[in-house]
Amino acid sequence: MAPRVDEIADGIFRICTHRPDGLAEGLVYNQFLIRAEQPLLMHTGMRTIFPDVAEAVRSLVKLEDLRWISGAHASRPDEFGSVNDFLAAAPNAEVVAGKVAVNVCLRHMVDRPARALANGEVLDLGDRTVRFLATAHVPFWEAGVLLDEREHVLFCGDLFTVEGNPPPVSDADLIAPALDFERRLQHFTVSAHLPPVLRKLADLRPRMLACMHGPAYNGERCGRCRRWPPTTTPSPRSREHKEGRNGARDRPCRRRLGGEPGERRGQRQHHRRVEV
Template sequence: MRCSSTAASARRSSRSRECPDSAIRSVSDCIPVSAGLQSSAQSPVKYGTAAGAARFGSKDRQPKTASGGASMETRTDEIAAGVYRISTFIAEAGPEGLSFNQFLIEADQPLLFHTGPRRLFPLVSQAISRIVALDRLRWITFGHVESDECGAMNNFLAAAPRAEVAHGALGCMVSLDDLADRQPRRLGDGEIIDLGGRRVRHIDTPHIPHNWEARVLFEETTGTLFCGDLFTHTGDGPALTDDDIVGPALAAESLFGATALTPNTGATIRRLATLRPQTLALMHGSSTKMRCSESLVRLAEAYDSKLREALT
């Protein structure tokens, strides 16, 4: 995640939402070069187990930081059947810290959504290898082209000889055909990848929440919507929360100003609500199984309201 301009910014110079220097630092500045040597990746906690219930309900997890002698910790939780959230909390990324989350779908053709920054590759790859062998990874995916989403893309391509990057045609054309060490697979809006027991649908969401090539993925078997930076919120919450995620997301929006406010923003998010997802898997913050479609509609309405305010 980074600061992003909005489509409406030219019309509201008097209300410019510049991201304050104190709000967020460069991701690479927050992660030591030796992160993989001084950090640990915990074994995955299974969804539906007693240990999982304790983990998912916990709000008193002690954050690990990249400074002050403490080591970062990467935690893995199964948030839906065969869907694993791999999370590293970085206390220095924003005033309350920020979690950086990747998601692994365990299937005949395992799929990774988000690679994490390049400096987190040792941690993230170690966590993945506890679930599937790295060389079994078949698909490398992400929401849009930013370092926290795809910084370690080529590291994973090197570790997994059969893996392909799969993204929307636009993202491949403007960035990934050049950036990826192997030719990526171009996906059309609505195209489905059959993972063998799982079906993942690619959905184009241009500029939503930001970046021209933005998209989300929907895993149809479990009803998991991989939201990318939608619903970003700060702090070090549990893997799954029953609490409201819209309010914290709007608070983070006020802090970072990362979402592009366009005439299509609300409509695009409402379209995602019609999928009736059972789990919202978030890049930054806690995922949820509660009120998923309702939360998407409320988020859409909030952004529509922000756009109207910006234009008056």
């Protein structure tokens, strides 16, 4: 199935491929293209879908003009699986990610040297900027997010993953479906790192959360990422990591979430479908 392309904010496009992948309702794999003076592609997708994703990107910008390639984490193929295919097509493109992702993963797999960003570092795209924020262990140990500082869109990777083929932009609840998915599939490690990181992301007051496996959540829903349950229980992977070889007794991770978010209301809707 060819990807669906939608402009979800001014100059920001969601490239969405829906695949079954062993799930009753399937799963979407989203890439995001920031059409700036120096275009940035967030996530490359797997190599198996590269031709279709590349064609979708080409409908928005010249592929050879692509300047930056990034992702929320580097240890899975849906983030950087076709990075070298894009680099071959875009001679001036440069891979950019957090220091841990670059030093541990990307420098061993990318055909050209990758640029490592420090926590809070700003990347200039010419007519707009994005800021990198490290989110270690949320959801994976080398993870990080990008914030488009002009449109206040937060590219949050695997956070708030949901099953199915949701609409490009949604005002629906983002917590309950993500919790349901996590309970059933144990998609990522739930640990003591999660609540404080979600609070920090909510404090940014993004206008939109651009999820890799789900819709882009609009407006006031973004502040509700604070509302992850006050008590969370680590997944088996996090328990194994914590216990090591000692077989220590399970200790549920308990962390209170604080306060209500300062939610923005009445945000301008910018979603439009793009014909590829």
